[in-house]
Amino acid sequence: xxxxxxxxxxxxxxxxxxxxxxxxxxxxxxxxxxxxxxxxxxxxxxxxxxxxxxxxxxxxxxxxxxxxxxxxxxxxxxxxxxxxxxxxxxxxxxxxxxxxxxxxxxxxxxxxxxxxxxxxxxxxxxxxxxxxxxxxxxxxxxxxxxxxxxxxxxxxxxxxxxxxxxxxxxxxxxxxxxxxxxxxxxxxxxxxxxxxxxxxxxxxxxxxxxxxxxxxxxxxxxxxxxxxxxxxxxxxxxxxxxxxxxxxxxxxxxxxxxxxxxxxxxxxxxxxxxxxxxxxxxxxxxxxxxxxxxxxxxxxxxxxxxxx
Amino acid sequence: xxxxxxxxxxxxxxxxxxxxxxxxxxxxxxxxxxxxxxxxxxxxxxxxxxxxxxxxxxxxxxxxxxxxxxxxxxxxxxxxxxxxxxxxxxxxxxxxxxxxxxxxxxxxxxxxxxxxxxxxxxxxxxxxxxxxxxxxxxxxxxxxxxxxxxxxxxxxxxxxxxxxxxxxxxxxxxxxxxxxxxxxxxxxxxxxxxxxxxxxxxxxxxxxxxxxxxxxxxxxxxxxxxxxxxxxxxxxxxxxxxxxxxxxxxxxxxxxxxxxxxxxxxxxxxxxxxxxxxxxxxxxxxxxxxxxxxxxxxxxxxxxxxxxxxxxx
Numbered sequence: 347x348x349x350x351x352x353x354x355x356x357x358x359x360x361x362x363x364x365x366x367x368x369x370x371x372x373x374x375x376x377x378x379x380x381x382x383x384x385x386x387x388x389x390x391x392x393x394x395x396x397x398x399x400x401x402x403x404x405x406x407x408x409x410x411x412x413x414x415x416x417x418x419x420x421x422x423x424x425x426x427x428x429x430x431x432x433x434x435x436x437x438x439x440x441x442x443x444x445x446x447x448x449x450x451x452x453x454x455x456x457x458x459x460x461x462x463x464x465x466x467x468x469x470x471x472x473x474x475x476x477x478x479x480x481x482x483x484x485x486x487x488x489x490x491x492x493x494x495x496x497x498x499x500x501x502x503x504x505x506x507x508x509x510x511x512x513x514x515x516x517x518x519x520x521x522x523x524x525x526x527x528x529x530x531x532x533x534x535x536x537x538x539x540x541x542x543x544x545x546x547x548x549x550x551x552x553x554x555x556x557x558x559x560x561x562x563x564x565x566x567x568x569x570x571x572x573x574x575x576x577x578x579x580x581x582x583x584x585x586x587x588x589x590x591x592x593x594x595x596x597x598x599x600x601x602x603x604x605x606x607x608x609x610x611x612x613x614x615x616x617x618x619x620x621x622x623x624x625x626x627x628x629x630x631x632x633x634x635x636x637x638x639x640x641x642x643x644x645x646x647x648x649x650x651x652x653x654x
Numbered sequence: 655x656x657x658x659x660x661x662x663x664x665x666x667x668x669x670x671x672x673x674x675x676x677x678x679x680x681x682x683x684x685x686x687x688x689x690x691x692x693x694x695x696x697x698x699x700x701x702x703x704x705x706x707x708x709x710x711x712x713x714x715x716x717x718x719x720x721x722x723x724x725x726x727x728x729x730x731x732x733x734x735x736x737x738x739x740x741x742x743x744x745x746x747x748x749x750x751x752x753x754x755x756x757x758x759x760x761x762x763x764x765x766x767x768x769x770x771x772x773x774x775x776x777x778x779x780x781x782x783x784x785x786x787x788x789x790x791x792x793x794x795x796x797x798x799x800x801x802x803x804x805x806x807x808x809x810x811x812x813x814x815x816x817x818x819x820x821x822x823x824x825x826x827x828x829x830x831x832x833x834x835x836x837x838x839x840x841x842x843x844x845x846x847x848x849x850x851x852x853x854x855x856x857x858x859x860x861x862x863x864x865x866x867x868x869x870x871x872x873x874x875x876x877x878x879x880x881x882x883x884x885x886x887x888x889x890x891x892x893x894x895x896x897x898x899x900x901x902x903x904x905x906x907x908x909x910x911x912x913x914x915x916x917x918x919x920x921x922x923x924x925x926x927x928x929x930x931x932x933x934x935x936x937x938x939x940x941x942x943x944x945x946x947x948x949x950x951x952x953x954x955x956x957x958x959x960x961x962x963x964x965x966x967x
Contacts, residue, residue, distance in 0.1 A: 360803055361803065361806045361810065364803065364804070364806070364807035365807045365808075365810035365811060368807055368808070368811065369811060369816075369819070372816070372819045372820060373819060483949065483952065483953070484949070486948075486949075487896065487946075487948040487949035487952055488941075488945045488948075489900040489903055489904060489941075489944060489948070491903075491904060491923065492923065492937075492941040492944070492945060495927060495930060495937060495941075498930075499930065499931075499934065503931060589812060592812045592815055595814060595815065595818070595908070596814075596904060596907075596908070599908070610815065611818070614815075614818045614819055614822055615910075617822070622819065626811070626815070629810075629812075630810045630811075633809075633810050634810070
């Protein structure tokens with residue numbers, strides 16, 4: 347187990363450097379000059395431009411910029427944005443909001459998705475099953491920004507249960523509606539995956555054994571069936587946690603949640619290189635750690651899987 | 655707790671009957687013609703295929719469906735002049751947008767951008783990712799290691815986020831810049847699918863037989879492995895097509911995808927959101943068409959998967 351984890355962590359290192367280098371290249375080598383953009387409509391003074399470029403290492407070749415950035419990163423320094431604010435400061439403001447939003451969405455999609463998948467998987471071909479299938483298909487085909495407007499119109503404008511946009515991003519109760527919208531697509535996938543997986547496992551030999559032994563229905567479903575059916579669902583949920591944190595650009599924008607997605611969107615549009623690279627680096631780490639945890643969870647769920 | 659034994663037999667009997675009925679009159683079919691045989695009888699496939707056919711016709715010849723110019727604005731007809739439902743269907747059922755342009759005409763003309771982006775991105779990622787996956791799966795060793803690590807690297811960057819960064823570099827964006835960004839970031843998904851599929855097929859006896867008969871690498875790859883390994887790729891590609899259409903609309907909605915002279919449902923949804931309270935129909939129609947299109951491709955993908963996946967037989 348220990349050596350497996352070590353091997354996986356070692357494998358993560360080139361991926362980490364590759365992904366950060368890729369985003370670094372995308373941000374810093376694509377056309378568009380963030381420094382002259384700082385001056386707005388005014389003509390830029392070449393001397394000032396040169397000094398800003400020097401300060402942010404922009405006068406160096408890209409590979410030197412990358413090495414310099416990585417050197418600072420390993421000392422815990424995410425750099426400074428072009429507006430002069432430390433990137434770690436910006437992230438400290440945005441990440442707590444997004445983590446709350448992502449966790450709410452995650453709990454929502456996991457609990458409801460598993461429940462719906464279980465209900466429809468156990469009774470294939472029944473009315474509930476058909477309803478779940480239609481519902482998930484509809485949710486999958488409606489893009490998230492359309493869904494957000496529907497939710498906003500129905501729950502805020504028509505019913506008046508919530509305010510249309512979030513006023514205090516740190517208030518959990520205000521984050522519920524954005525979280526439901528954010529998690530709905532994955533909810534549909536979780537429900538469908540669980541349904542398929544349960545359908546496959548229902549026919550397994552161990553299920554017949556459990557029924558023959560006379561175990562109570564609850565034990566069979568929860569201990570035997572669900573545990574064995576969870577593996578593909580866990581894989582999906584693990585990669586989704588990272589996606590929820592980075593993919594909330596649209597939802598956070600529409601509901602005015604001051605989280606990572608909003609900050610990223612603004613940073614990309616203003617070519618705030620240090621902010622974009624910093625946030626993406628953290629997201630990459632989250633993604634890598636989540637996929638490692640998923641692999642380790644396999645062994646917990648299925649004792650036949652051993653990591654030597 | 656459902657009755658397991660009864661369920662099993664109930665499911666098996668029609669399956670066996672179908673097998674018996676199928677086996678007698680016809681001779682062995684290839685996977686492709688077998689799948690087609692299955693698909694023709696599925697209502698979901700027929701419905702989604704007809705929908706997609708209709709969409710493609712709209713995309714090729716939007717002029718057949720409306721004679722109104724989608725870019726012609728008449729300010730007297732702006733969005734507050736509510737749609738008129740008093741007569742049999744006419745274009746003004748859909749209402750007019752902020753600049754008095756016919757929403758119906760814009761919905762019709764908007765199909766082209768979505769369909770072109772969806773099909774081109776899917777073709778691009780399938781060809782590029784398919785070749786990379788084939789090479790990685792067939793040759794193995796260090797070639798596989800390099801290609802697999804590169805796919806891992808791309809997987810760390812979310813599609814939407816990466817395409818935002820790439821598209822920001824274009825000062826004027828057309829359909830092709832959106833296609834470029836999505837292909838550049840999306841090909842790795844197909845690589846993974848193709849690689850896994852090729853590795854499974856590579857071990858089959860017929861590949862060893864072909865090798866023993868002295869077939870060259872190219873012949874083995876394209877004549878023997880490719881036809882047998884392509885099915886999962888086709889399935890993933892069909893389902894992904896709907897996703898690419900949704901991504902294009904999302905990018906256009908965010909103001910970073912297609913730009914105004916191009917007509918796109920995403921752009922129209924973005925301009926409609928400003929008037930969502932007074933004129934919800936301005937958002938409803940392009941959003942509805944977009945969802946319907948994505949739905950059609952996902953249903954098609956589901957049907958194709960059921961027909962092609964040997965595990966479900």
